[in-house]
Amino acid sequence: MEEKERDLERIEQYLNDQLSAEERTAVEHRLSEDKDFLALKEDFVALKEGIEQAGRNALRHTMDSWEKDLGNPLEEPKGEQRSLGSSLIMRWAAVFLVGVVSVVAWYFGANQSHKRLYNNYFEVYANVVLPNTRSNETLTKEEQAFLAYDNEDYERAVQLFNQILEAEQKEYVLFYSAQAHMVLNEHAEAIEHLQDVLRRQGLLVSQARWYLALCYLHTKETEKAKEQLKVLAEGDSSYSERANELLQEM
Amino acid sequence: MDSGSLIDRIRRGDNAELQKVYEMYRGEFMVWANKHFDLDFEECKEAYQLSMVQFYENVVSGKLQVFTSDPKTYIFGIGKNKIRELRELRLKQPEAGRFEAESTDERLSRESLLNKVEQALHQLGDPCQKLLELYYYKKMSLAEITLALEYKNTDTTKNLKYKCLNRLRKLFTGGN
Structure with a gap:
């Protein structure tokens, strides 16, 4: 890191009260003596606020896009609003439709090479969240889970991930638990977790969609797999090219 | 609606969930704001969006972890404060747009x-x-x-x- 980058880190730690008493005193001394350092602190505060403002404006922009399909309730008679009930009916209808399509595809035995393709494309996702460097005795449950994952002890990893999920449904824990289930050939459980990640429409949508497609490939639900792959192929994620290739091979 | 998992999903970046909440209370909020605070459609929308932004920020910052009542009461509570702030601005600056205040x-x-x-x-x-x-x-x-x-x-x-x-x-x- 460059000097200014290290200073920004120090200032952030200072403002977030993450320094020891000694380090804090050193920062305060520097703030009183070094005008550039003081200016950097003021810049940091403005940058943080500006980023927050940009995020807020982006959210308002997204809300405006939601407004396009909604009417003026001050003019409409009651009951015109889109209700949760109708959206649930649509979802169930979609699930039913997808189910019917899948059964038909399965019945006519569309493709026999699922297993080969799955083996060619499945690669367990590396642990980029919690690389373990500490001794075993001081590890948190999450670190223990990821250590088991790194050591390819996937049964232990699943056990620990489940314990974490009982307390909090973290998106990345669901995702890595699905990975472990896939290695253990427990694709039904993996599908459940990946669908949960996908429903959240969070930051792991592309990753979850790719592995969900592979799970469907494994369970020979070809249409469902294709459906997920088409979405990826049309998108601009890092999975787009792979999804295209796999679709062609199917 | 399971409010605990709702907060968790929004915190994890689930925009679809936030949109669902946005659409669920929008109509009722606007009718309420129009009836009790005499706001027109654009003002109702402004107040509702500001309330939903505040709701979102309270979720992601961890300020809101559980609902002590239900999502609607919580959002309307924020809404009341936002409408009050907007009305104060309107009173300070009657000639400008209704919610545009002259800044210092x-x-x-x-x-x-x-x-x-x-x-x-x-x-x-x-x-x-x-x-x-x-x-x-x-x-x-x-x-x-x-x-x-x-x-x-x-x-x-x-x-x-x-x-x-x-x-x-x-x-x-x-x-x-």
Whole structure:
């Protein structure tokens, strides 16, 4: 890191009260003596606020896009609003439709090479969240889970991930638990977790969609797999090219 | 609606869930704001969006972890405060647009400063823009960002975060 980058880190730690008493005193001394350092602190505060403002404006922009399909309730008679009930009916209808399509595809035995393709494309996702460097005795449950994952002890990893999920449904824990289930050939459980990640429409949508497609490939639900792959192929994620290739091979 | 998992899903970046909440209470909120506070459609929309932004920020910052009542009561509670703030602005500045207040010099200068940062952020572009927004606005952890943006590990993400912040600073100040 460059000097200014290290200073920004120090200032952030200072403002977030993450320094020891000694380090804090050193920062305060520097703030009183070094005008550039003081200016950097003021810049940091403005940058943080500006980023927050940009995020807020982006959210308002997204809300405006939601407004396009909604009417003026001050003019409409009651009951015109889109209700949760109708959206649930649509979802169930979609699930039913997808189910019917899948059964038909399965019945006519569309493709026999699922297993080969799955083996060619499945690669367990590396642990980029919690690389373990500490001794075993001081590890948190999450670190223990990821250590088991790194050591390819996937049964232990699943056990620990489940314990974490009982307390909090973290998106990345669901995702890595699905990975472990896939290695253990427990694709039904993996599908459940990946669908949960996908429903959240969070930051792991592309990753979850790719592995969900592979799970469907494994369970020979070809249409469902294709459906997920088409979405990826049309998108601009890092999975787009792979999804295209796999679709062609199917 | 399971309010605990609703908060969890929104905190994890589930925009579809936020949209569902937005659509669910929008009509009722607007009718209520129109009836009790005499706001027109645009003002109702402004107040509702400001309330939903505040609701979202309370969720991601961890300020709201559980509903003591239900989501509707919580959002309407925020709404009442937002409408009061907007009405105060309207009273201070009757000639301007109903919700446009004349800012003090200090406020104008702060606004202009933040707008400059926002412009610099757009100029910075992705992946820095995305990373900084995820960290500072959506309050994602470095671990979550590492996974979402497919970086090597959390240390890489942390170093990149300060590189991006420094690049943004240079664009903002026009200096070194």
